[in-house]
Amino acid sequence: MNLPFSLGFTSWGFFAALALLVALSRLLPRRALPTLLLGASLLYYLALAPAALPILAAATVVVYFCGRLTAKDKSAAAGFGVAAALLLLAVTKYLPALLGSKFSIITPLGISYFVFSAISYLCDLRKGKLPPERDFGRLALYLFFFAKITSGPIEKAGDFFASLDELEKGDKPFENRQGFLLILSGCIRKLAISDLLSGAVAAVFDAPAGQSGLAVFGATLCYTLQIYGDFAGYTDLARGSALLLGVPMSENFIHPYAATSIKDFWRRWHISLSSFLRDYVYIPLGGNRKGKARKQLNVLIVFVLSGIWHGVGFTFLLWGLLHGLLQIIEDFLPWREKLKARFGERSALYLVPSVTVTFLLVAFCWMPFRAADMATYGALLKALAHPGSLSGAWRTLGLSLPDLLTVAAAFFASDRLKKAALPAKIPAKAPEKAPIPKRPTAARTLPMRKVAEPAVSAPAPREEKRGGSLTPAFPGCLLLAAAALLLLFLAAKSGSGGSFIYIGF
Amino acid sequence: MKLLNLLAFSFGFLPFRLPLSAVILLIAALCFAFRFRRTGKGAPLAVFMLLAAAAFALLLLFADPLAAVPALLLCGALLLPAKKGGKRK
Numbered sequence: 001m002n003l004p005f006s007l008g009f010t011s012w013g014f015f016a017a018l019a020l021l022v023a024l025s026r027l028l029p030r031r032a033l034p035t036l037l038l039g040a041s042l043l044y045y046l047a048l049a050p051a052a053l054p055i056l057a058a059a060t061v062v063v064y065f066c067g068r069l070t071a072k073d074k075s076a077a078a079g080f081g082v083a084a085a086l087l088l089l090a091v092t093k094y095l096p097a098l099l100g101s102k103f104s105i106i107t108p109l110g111i112s113y114f115v116f117s118a119i120s121y122l123c124d125l126r127k128g129k130l131p132p133e134r135d136f137g138r139l140a141l142y143l144f145f146f147a148k149i150t151s152g153p154i155e156k157a158g159d160f161f162a163s164l165d166e167l168e169k170g171d172k173p174f175e176n177r178q179g180f181l182l183i184l185s186g187c188i189r190k191l192a193i194s195d196l197l198s199g200a201v202a203a204v205f206d207a208p209a210g211q212s213g214l215a216v217f218g219a220t221l222c223y224t225l226q227i228y229g230d231f232a233g234y235t236d237l238a239r240g241s242a243l244l245l246g247v248p249m250s251e252n253f254i255h256p257y258a259a260t261s262i263k264d265f266w267r268r269w270h271i272s273l274s275s276f277l278r279d280y281v282y283i284p285l286g287g288n289r290k291g292k293a294r295k296q297l298n299v300l301i302v303f304v305l306s307g308i309w310h311g312v313g314f315t316f317l318l319w320g321l322l323h324g325l326l327q328i329i330e331d332f333l334p335w336r337e338k339l340k341a342r343f344g345e346r347s348a349l350y351l352v353p354s355v356t357v358t359f360l361l362v363a364f365c366w367m368p369f370r371a372a373d374m375a376t377y378g379a380l381l382k383a384l385a386h387p388g389s390l391s392g393a394w395r396t397l398g399l400s401l402p403d404l405l406t407v408a409a410a411f412f413a414s415d416r417l418k419k420a421a422l423p424a425k426i427p428a429k430a431p432e433k434a435p436i437p438k439r440p441t442a443a444r445t446l447p448m449r450k451v452a453e454p455a456v457s458a459p460a461p462r463e464e465k466r467g468g469s470l471t472p473a474f475p476g477c478l479l480l481a482a483a484a485l486l487l488l489f490l491a492a493k494s495g496s497g498g499s500f501i502y503i504g505f
Numbered sequence: 506m507k508l509l510n511l512l513a514f515s516f517g518f519l520p521f522r523l524p525l526s527a528v529i530l531l532i533a534a535l536c537f538a539f540r541f542r543r544t545g546k547g548a549p550l551a552v553f554m555l556l557a558a559a560a561f562a563l564l565l566l567f568a569d570p571l572a573a574v575p576a577l578l579l580c581g582a583l584l585l586p587a588k589k590g591g592k593r594k
Contacts (some may be wrong), residue, residue, distance in 0.1 A: 055517040188578065192574060192578065271548035281524065347594075392566065402575060405575040405579075406574050406575040409574075409575040409576075409578035409582065410578055412572045412578070412579065413578040413579070413581055413582035413585075415582075416582045416585040416586075417582075417585065419585075419586075420585050420586060476580075476581045476582065476583070476584030476585035477581070478581070478584075479577050479578075479580050479581030479584060480577070480581035480582070480585075482577055483574050483578045483581060483583075486574060486577070487574060503518070
């Protein structure tokens with residue numbers, strides 16, 4: 001089925017469909033919303049990858065029955081389900097890539113996220129963290145939910161079902177303001193950071209021969225920012241859309257490039273994947289409980305698996321291996337800890353070198369991740385040895401000063417939007433008893449009830465109103481919405497606005 | 506003040522009113538600057554606003570919509586509350 005319009009997260013088609021869905025969600029009773037969301041999610045997947053739908057539908061049935069059987073025989077059924085999910089991933093994602101034209105099968109869109117969600121559900125069942133889901137529709141919604149099927153976040157089944165329970169009961173109001181702000185932030189990150197820098201990255205990484213070292217360095221920095229803008233933008237759009245429909249999803253990024261070490265970086269980057277690998281791979285392998293050497297080995301295994309998960313090829317494997325090795329080296333060379341102990345954790349003398357070194361290491365690791373193959377990566381590394389001229393590198397990248405200003409402003413704007421989207425702090429509860437005025441006042445002569453009420457309750461509603469209201473953020477939001485609309489118009493007009501990087505994984 | 510901002514960016518969207526939009530935005534930025542100066546708070550914010558507005562105005566005068574994006578983003582971000590949850594002191 002070829003749609004006459006795009007359904008990408010930054011397309012008009014998607015926004016129109018989302019608006020319709022939001023309108024329907026406000027009209028229908030709360031108990032009907034999971035059904036509405038499941039219908040919308042299946043339609044969305046059908047529109048994007050119709051041929052793959054039967055494969056994932058069959059997998060959902062297997063996961064459902066394995067889940068039901070897990071209640072009776074905990075290890076066998078869950079183990080079978082996990083093995084079946086991994087087999088599906090291997091057959092549909094890795095075999096076609098490894099065997100080339102000898103083996104042809106459809107790779108379902110979002111297969112990695114689908115399989116990870118299924119594994120998370122079955123493993124949590126086996127551990128007894130949640131009861132088996134009796135409602136097939138709710139399980140199908142967990143696996144197919146349109147906001148997370150293509151690129152995550154990898155939600156834990158327990159959290160997702162708890163959100164659905166709250167949605168059905170109608171305990172919580174819809175988070176319209178937060179959802180809108182997150183969508184705005186996502187649009188800005190995708191259109192004003194990722195799409196703007198993609199040309200500069202492609203100019204070098206797609207034609208590595210004869211590039212200068214400075215051009216490669218510049219393109220690597222651009223890719224470092226591009227992939228963050230792209231994936232964090234996607235996540236914001238997904239979380240914002242889900243919030244508008246009453247389903248909160250977990251945060252995936254917390255200022256990853258402000259990390260002070262590689263370990264810290266993985267606490268801030270793709271948090272849902274890091275948590276998944278920690279809970280379902282690192283800890284079952286023994287974590288840090290079996291000695292230092294075993295801990296290092298476990299770290300290495302986890303990061304190699306993470307690399308393989310991202311794609312087939314030695315470039316991804318190398319990327320995972322580099323991250324694993326850097327973490328091990330960090331353990332043996334604790335220079336950051338020494339700086340921290342000497343100058344304090346808020347000192348610039350600790351933060352500036354730690355953050356800069358971590359950022360450069362992470363950027364260096366992105367090189368094989370973006371390179372098409374190992375030969376390209378080798379050519380890029382060779383080019384680094386010959387810096388070349390700054391003006392030549394600037395011309396190669398094809399960026400202008402307004403472009404750089406746009407990227408900087410977009411980072412700033414999205415950061416502010418994320419802060420504004422966070423729930424307002426609830427002011428501390430006023431004391432039960434009204435404070436007794438030191439001096440007698442005219443009011444004190446009135447009956448006590450009349451005096452106490454305003455004295456206790458007056459400040460609280462005002463704070464709540466200011467914290468929860470859209471008003472303080474309104475002018476800024478209006479400008480940012482104008483910028484996002486302008487970018488959307490320009491992207492639609494020029495036919496640019498490529499797909500999201502992580503959809504390929 | 507808020508009405509002025511609203512007006513500035515309503516006009517800003519209409520390409521044939523670009524110079525007018527730029528002028529209105531500059532006035533709005535100046536008002537911000539004076540207000541912050543009077544209250545003694547947020548002077549750097551006012552300066553940034555002014556610079557951003559000036560850049561926006563200049564870029565808009567060249568009628569390049571893409572070039573107007575950074576100014577829009579910068580002005581918008583500066584107008585958002587810096588505190589979590591949209592609270593302002």
